[in-house]
Amino acid sequence: MKVLIVDDEKDIQPLFQQRFRKEIRGGEVEFEFAFSGEEALEYLQENKHEAVLILSDINMPGMSGLELLDQIKRKFNQPPPVVMMITAYGDAENFNQAMELGADDFVTKPVDFKLLKEKIKTFS
Amino acid sequence: MKSLTTILLLLFFVHCFGQDSTLLLSAKMFDENNSLQLAEKGQWVFKKGNDLSWADPNLNTADWDTLRPVDLKADMADENGRLEAWFRLKIKLDSSLEDSLTGMGLISEVWAASDVYINGKLFHSFGNTGINNQPFKAYNSLDKHPIFLELLSDKEYLIAIHFVDKTAPYYWHKPLRSQLTLASFFTITTPYYFYQKTDIQTNRNRFNSGITTLLSTLVLLFWLIYFQNRKEKHLLMIALTVSFLSFLLVALSMQYYISLSYNHNVFFYYSASLFILLFFAITPFTVAMILNKRIPKVLWIFAAILLLATCISTYFNLAFVQIILVASSVVISAFYIVSGRKNIKGANWALVIGLILPVSYFLLFISQTYFNFRIPLVFSLIIFYATYPLSMMVYVSIWFKESRKAVETNAQKVIKITEEKKNLLANQNILLEQQVNERTAELNQSLESLKATQSQLIHAEKMASLGELTAGIAHEIQNPLNFVNNFSEVSVDLIDELNEEIDGGNAEEVKAISGDLKSNLEKISHHGKRASGIVKGMLEHSRTGSGEKEPTDINTLADEYLRLAYHGLRAKDKSFNAEIITEFDKDLPKINIVAQDIGRVLLNLINNAFYAVSEKTLTGFGTLSGLDSQSVVVQTRHALSPLNPPTVTITTKNLGDIIEIRVKDNGNGIPDEIKDKIFQPFFTTKPTGEGTGLGLSLSYDIITKGHGGTLEVHTKEGDGTEFIIVLPTNPEKGS
Numbered sequence: 001m002k003v004l005i006v007d008d009e010k011d012i013q014p015l016f017q018q019r020f021r022k023e024i025r026g027g028e029v030e031f032e033f034a035f036s037g038e039e040a041l042e043y044l045q046e047n048k049h050e051a052v053l054i055l056s057d058i059n060m061p062g063m064s065g066l067e068l069l070d071q072i073k074r075k076f077n078q079p080p081p082v083v084m085m086i087t088a089y090g091d092a093e094n095f096n097q098a099m100e101l102g103a104d105d106f107v108t109k110p111v112d113f114k115l116l117k118e119k120i121k122t123f124s
Numbered sequence: 125m126k127s128l129t130t131i132l133l134l135l136f137f138v139h140c141f142g143q144d145s146t147l148l149l150s151a152k153m154f155d156e157n158n159s160l161q162l163a164e165k166g167q168w169v170f171k172k173g174n175d176l177s178w179a180d181p182n183l184n185t186a187d188w189d190t191l192r193p194v195d196l197k198a199d200m201a202d203e204n205g206r207l208e209a210w211f212r213l214k215i216k217l218d219s220s221l222e223d224s225l226t227g228m229g230l231i232s233e234v235w236a237a238s239d240v241y242i243n244g245k246l247f248h249s250f251g252n253t254g255i256n257n258q259p260f261k262a263y264n265s266l267d268k269h270p271i272f273l274e275l276l277s278d279k280e281y282l283i284a285i286h287f288v289d290k291t292a293p294y295y296w297h298k299p300l301r302s303q304l305t306l307a308s309f310f311t312i313t314t315p316y317y318f319y320q321k322t323d324i325q326t327n328r329n330r331f332n333s334g335i336t337t338l339l340s341t342l343v344l345l346f347w348l349i350y351f352q353n354r355k356e357k358h359l360l361m362i363a364l365t366v367s368f369l370s371f372l373l374v375a376l377s378m379q380y381y382i383s384l385s386y387n388h389n390v391f392f393y394y395s396a397s398l399f400i401l402l403f404f405a406i407t408p409f410t411v412a413m414i415l416n417k418r419i420p421k422v423l424w425i426f427a428a429i430l431l432l433a434t435c436i437s438t439y440f441n442l443a444f445v446q447i448i449l450v451a452s453s454v455v456i457s458a459f460y461i462v463s464g465r466k467n468i469k470g471a472n473w474a475l476v477i478g479l480i481l482p483v484s485y486f487l488l489f490i491s492q493t494y495f496n497f498r499i500p501l502v503f504s505l506i507i508f509y510a511t512y513p514l515s516m517m518v519y520v521s522i523w524f525k526e527s528r529k530a531v532e533t534n535a536q537k538v539i540k541i542t543e544e545k546k547n548l549l550a551n552q553n554i555l556l557e558q559q560v561n562e563r564t565a566e567l568n569q570s571l572e573s574l575k576a577t578q579s580q581l582i583h584a585e586k587m588a589s590l591g592e593l594t595a596g597i598a599h600e601i602q603n604p605l606n607f608v609n610n611f612s613e614v615s616v617d618l619i620d621e622l623n624e625e626i627d628g629g630n631a632e633e634v635k636a637i638s639g640d641l642k643s644n645l646e647k648i649s650h651h652g653k654r655a656s657g658i659v660k661g662m663l664e665h666s667r668t669g670s671g672e673k674e675p676t677d678i679n680t681l682a683d684e685y686l687r688l689a690y691h692g693l694r695a696k697d698k699s700f701n702a703e704i705i706t707e708f709d710k711d712l713p714k715i716n717i718v719a720q721d722i723g724r725v726l727l728n729l730i731n732n733a734f735y736a737v738s739e740k741t742l743t744g745f746g747t748l749s750g751l752d753s754q755s756v757v758v759q760t761r762h763a764l765s766p767l768n769p770p771t772v773t774i775t776t777k778n779l780g781d782i783i784e785i786r787v788k789d790n791g792n793g794i795p796d797e798i799k800d801k802i803f804q805p806f807f808t809t810k811p812t813g814e815g816t817g818l819g820l821s822l823s824y825d826i827i828t829k830g831h832g833g834t835l836e837v838h839t840k841e842g843d844g845t846e847f848i849i850v851l852p853t854n855p856e857k858g859s
Contacts, residue, residue: 011607011647018614018640021621059694064701088602097699110606113613 037063227315229270233308339370415464478515736791737770
């Protein structure tokens, strides 16, 4: 299963790779990284239908995670990818907005990786 | 005695029926003035025409008329108004006049001409009758002495008088010139008359000249007083009345003592009438003015009637009209005296007395003719002519005293009021000064509290900017801390794996894991340092005033605060987004600044820029259509983005001696009307509670006073705003 991680913090890549070390090695999951909303859209444009699950940060310079979510839900709906939003601000407003825009799940930072693993497993 | 009576009776009858009957004169017939006016006595015979032979004592006068001179009438004159006639009278003096025989005299007091013949012989010509071909000339009897008459007692004399007179042209009814004084036409006097008349004349002349002098002086005085006090109209009335009175006296004196001819006499008579009537005409005025303080209109009408009636009555010789006029004047004056009696006090008493006395005297004088008594002439002169002017003098002097007193009283009042006002003013000044002091104290107090408030507000602004920072800092700190936590947790897992691999003897895998571990620890360290750096910056920001100037890289500072501002705003408004363009000059030298102060300025300007662009995207709301109503806000913002994305641009530039930092947004711009106010303390466009209004003013102070630079704003409504910070590269020069 291919998962696209969108975050402006570049250290998110080694973190995920180490957190999901066993899963990656076992071929259960494959990660792609984009460091901005624009980059993520670019990737999705080039690799249609590859990413089944998209994990996106909300607070990013330039295109925000919510904007990205909106774009994805409009342009890439065949088949619609699963989009999970991750944010440091786990407030109701952000949550509601994400849900209105069609987010499939909502994760607050700091990320509980055990929980995330379970969620990814249920989506796969 | 009996025979004598019989003879007398007989004589009487003979006298009655005969011609030229003799008039027997005795001492008893002479009046108290020692004169006997023959014109109204005796058996006069009269014939019109002229014949010198009519003087003959033996002339038969059977065809003559019996007519006394006093009974002469103007209609006896011819068509030219000339009357020429002869009178004849026989007289005889009885023994009672024996003592007087040596000094008897004859006087004629008529404005006519007459030749007197005694026993056929011309005795004296009074004036000129026209004999000896001389022109007619009326006799002027004024101030003439009697013509000495030598008569013997018990001797009969025939007196024949050739009489010529003319009618007076001035009057409407054209009387004879002699008409008024015909009674004095032919008067015989005793010697005592002469002495008496001389005495009377002397006294009269003395009093006359005395009173005339007095009156003239008073007239002058009153006019002088009036001209010095022209506002006082009662002084004019006094001057007028006294003048009329004195003119009356002068006119009468002229008429009776100085008339050169009948014409003069008539003129003075007119004048006298006029003056006395004028006096009575304006007397009610005077009374009303002084006692009632005003002149009713009816008085003007009365005065007009009086003047008209004066002229008419004088011309037509209507004595009763004049009497009515004088009487009405007296009545009206009396009315005003009575109605104004409340005002009769002080000076006004002089007026009342000055009027009542002469008027009473005048009435008394008129009535003496009817009630047969005589008032001495001296009283007339003094009482009638002098009382009023003298009273008026008293009036004027008292009036002046009263006026002066009134003025003094007023002056005292004015002085008193002035003093009171002065005191009042002084008190008010003191009060005012007190109030000013109190107010000043209050103002000082408010100024102090204002200063305190201001410093509190400045503190609040600092705290507010700290708050803005904190939100950004929280986010900034959250991420590195997450990494620290995650990498440590992952590392724990890796160590377990590492042990497993060591047990498995998989050296290659052990190496790889240990490499990862190393890199993780480096990342933990890196993110830890990152977090502590943020905390350090926060602490620096909250520290105020103690900032030391240090060489600082403006680019790094700008980047740091841009991020802080951005995340601070994002922390508040999750949906906020803006394009951030940084155009940093790589050749920018480090300059000496207080980093946290300049940082605060940048934070402030960047925050404002973000606020401006977010405002604009909000005002753009609703201009688009066909959007999903559920996502309107976000849709609007996103829809705007590709066309005119909200953009904040930070530019730095090295310009040699100075460096320039520009913070530019494409928001709504600043309206012209508030552009001048934005650097003023406490000015804010943000909703209440959101901004302290101190941001830009503090920024301005930091740049200009703290660093010797300039802070300018370029803005265009609708297009955006650009703040330009200029800092000297060598701040020692600039500040």
